[in-house]
Amino acid sequence: MEIEHKKRLIKYNDKLFSCTTSIAMELIGGKWKSVILIYLIDGKKRYNELYKLISTITERTLSLQLKQLEKDGLITRKVYTKKPPLKVEYELTPFGKTLAPVLTSIANWGKIVADKKGEIIE
Amino acid sequence: MEIEHKKRLIKYNDKLFSCTTSIAMELIGGKWKSVILIYLIDGKKRYNELYKLISTITERTLSLQLKQLEKDGLITRKVYTKKPPLKVEYELTPFGKTLAPVLTSIANWGKIVADKKGEIIE
DNA sequence: CCGTATCCCTGTAGATACTG
């Protein structure tokens, strides 16, 4: 009696994935996405707020990642002023909010790792 | 009364991270790591088993990712034969096993996404 | 069976400077 592994591929946004984990990582993987999302869990944030919170990200990268997250329907971008200085706020969509338990789960595990082997600087 | 955001950086493996989420993603991020780990949750697997399960990965990439996971202490590699054909098995370490709830959380969320917007092929 | 060796391409990301 052999276990049969059926190879169902899933198409999402015109890309093929071999399992649901792949799809999830496509949306929240990469170096910065999940970090940005974590900070948006407790409410909307302005561009500069995020920039200061994620101290080691560059402006360019933050901008690109925010666009990606918006494109994937995880966050919304709202502009509140027409003339400079601009006020732009980013906020989780209802879809993005369904990620909250996943993200905190990741963060908590990261905390365990940090407590065991990490070293706090400054 | 202002909320103060202290900027503590965490050093892990000689790299700096701005939050615990970053550390977690350093270990399980990327396109394949979490997928490999998910398949190892229900027991050790041989190289070729993993290769067949993750149908869209290449041999080279699988090999590289397994080395990374081993280096990070998430899996162990055991060789059971001395002459070809080799038998090599990969298994989660106790540390790797602490990831199980996180990984299933990611996979379940991916499943929700797939059910809503994904399309099953074949 | 379990990988390595090459080669190459692309995406991610950093540094820096500039703008409406």
Add this chain to the structure above:
DNA sequence: CAGTATCTACAGGGATACGG
């Protein structure tokens, strides 16, 4: 304030062929 514009660098990952 909230980004763009360039330019650069490197790691992740794919294709293919080969090796103990």
